[in-house]
Structure formats: C-alpha cells, structure tokens
Amino acid sequence: MSVVLGTVTTVLRFPVKSMRGEHLPAGDLGPSGLDGDREWALLDDDDHWASAKADRGRWRLFDGMLDLVTSGAGAAVDVRLPDGRTVRPGTPDADAVLSAHLGRTLHFDRGDAGRRWGRHHDAAPLHLVTTATLAALHSDEDGVPAEREALDPLRLRPNLVVDTGAASTGFAEDAWVGTTLRVGGALLRATETTGRCVMTTRAQADELPRDTTVLKRIGARNGADAGIYLTVLQAGRVAVGDELVVVEPGPGIIGS
Numbered sequence: 001m002s003v004v005l006g007t008v009t010t011v012l013r014f015p016v017k018s019m020r021g022e023h024l025p026a027g028d029l030g031p032s033g034l035d036g037d038r039e040w041a042l043l044d045d046d047d048h049w050a051s052a053k054a055d056r057g058r059w060r061l062f063d064g065m066l067d068l069v070t071s072g073a074g075a076a077v078d079v080r081l082p083d084g085r086t087v088r089p090g091t092p093d094a095d096a097v098l099s100a101h102l103g104r105t106l107h108f109d110r111g112d113a114g115r116r117w118g119r120h121h122d123a124a125p126l127h128l129v130t131t132a133t134l135a136a137l138h139s140d141e142d143g144v145p146a147e148r149e150a151l152d153p154l155r156l157r158p159n160l161v162v163d164t165g166a167a168s169t170g171f172a173e174d175a176w177v178g179t180t181l182r183v184g185g186a187l188l189r190a191t192e193t194t195g196r197c198v199m200t201t202r203a204q205a206d207e208l209p210r211d212t213t214v215l216k217r218i219g220a221r222n223g224a225d226a227g228i229y230l231t232v233l234q235a236g237r238v239a240v241g242d243e244l245v246v247v248e249p250g251p252g253i254i255g256s
Contacts, residue, residue, distance in 0.1 A: 036073025185236025
C-alpha cells in the first residue's frame with residue numbers, strides 16, 4: 001500500500017532569481033527543476049548575482065529586487081517594475097532599464113554556463129515546504145505561540161507546497177531526506193533540508209511587509225532550516241491536487 005505524505009496545494013515558479021514569481025496550476029519537472037524556474041538572473045560585470053540576499057560569495061545585495069514581479073518562461077519572461085513598466089530579459093532595453101532602476105550596470109543571463117543544472121539555483125533544482133512547517137513558523141508574542149495564520153510560503157520561495165494534514169505537526173519534511181517520492185508523473189529524491197537566510201525577512205512590495213522575526217523563529221525552532229531540497233530522477237508533470245507518495249523510504253520514514 002502506498003504511503004501518501006500529502007497533497008500539492010501550490011506550484012510556484014520564479015522565472016528570474018531573487019524576484020517575485022507566479023502561481024501555476026501545473027508545471028513540468030525535469031533535471032533542471034520546474035520548467036522556467038530561476039532560468040534568468042541579473043549579473044554584474046563580475047558575474048555576481050543581483051540578489052535580495054546579504055552580500056557574500058556570488059551574491060550582491062540590491063534593495064528592490066523583491067519589488068520586481070516576473071511571469072513566463074524561456075524567451076517569453078516578463079519583468080514588471082513598480083511603476084508599471086514591463087521589460088523582457090534577453091533584450092538590451094531590459095538590461096538598461098534594470099540597471100537604471102537598481103543603480104548599477106547589470107545584464108540578464110539565461111542559464112548559468114552549464115553550472116547548477118543549467119539554471120540559477122543555489123543548492124538544488126527543486127524546493128518543497130509543507131503546511132506543517134508553515135504552521136510551525138507562525139508569529140508569536142513574548143515567546144508564546146499566537147493564534148495567527150501560518151507563515152506565507154512566499155517567505156520561503158518554494159516550488160511546491162504540500163499539505164500534510166492537520167495531524168502532521170512541526171517540520172514534517174525533514175524526515176523525508178533520503179526518500180524517493182512520486183508526485184504527478186515525476187520521480188523525486190529528497191536530498192537535504194533547506195538552510196534559510198535573511199531573504200525570508202524581506203518585504204515583497206505591498207504583498208508582504210518586512211519582518212525581522214522570521215529568520216529568528218526558524219533558527220529557534222529548527223536550527224535555521226525550513227523546507228527540503230530535491231532532485232528530479234524522472235521528468236513529469238505536477239499539478240495542484242497531486243498526491244506526494246513514498247516510492248522508496250529513507251531513514252526518517254516510519255511505517256512504510
């Protein structure tokens with residue numbers, strides 16, 4: 001009998017790294033992750049990513065990255081600026097407009113010269129978070145859990161949100177590391193938990209306010225990890241409503 005871990009409630013794609021993305025009813029998963037996800041990035045002349053993260057390694061912090069809204073895939077990605085203008089990555093006009101908007105010479109890059117699965121992912125091609133984790137990270141007052149809504153998944157920027165049901169509590173997906181999973185037509189392997197950074201605290205235009213407590217909550221409750229990374233073993237389509245099923249249990253899956 002198959003072990004069902006949960007049901008996909010959200011499919012999210014972020015066409016340009018460190019910008020806001022889009023909800024999809026369904027999407028295709030392949031070796032590079034969700035089709036069109038992190039396919040583009042803004043780079044400076046030293047090939048550092050323009051990012052909403054703190055300045056370290058290949059990242060360079062640019063305020064305003066999360067005010068930019070993206071949609072589409074391939075050569076048909078659109079980036080909408082706060083003033084309503086829309087540009088398309090891959091054109092000289094787009095480079096000029098974003099350079100002026102962010103205050104430094106930048107250029108759009110599609111893919112990553114064969115590195116990181118041909119995309120601009122940090123550590124893995126696919127990212128998943130459960131409703132149990134989002135619920136565990138709700139706000140609190142004076143250290144006492146408050147009766148408030150779960151953390152907005154956009155804080156964590158996953159590709160898939162999986163509803164694990166009311167009986168599942170805490171950081172449920174941590175136990176899935178090492179497990180082979182099927183969702184829709186795709187076969188996945190959970191590889192590691194996802195370490196979080198200051199990006200979880202950033203404002204996202206008028207959609208999410210700045211919240212400096214988010215990263216502290218993650219650190220206090222789960223050692224700075226929230227969500228899991230996965231690789232795609234077999235390409236396939238995933239849609240909202242698909243069940244996430246255990247194919248080969250890892251060490252943390254009990255009763256399978």
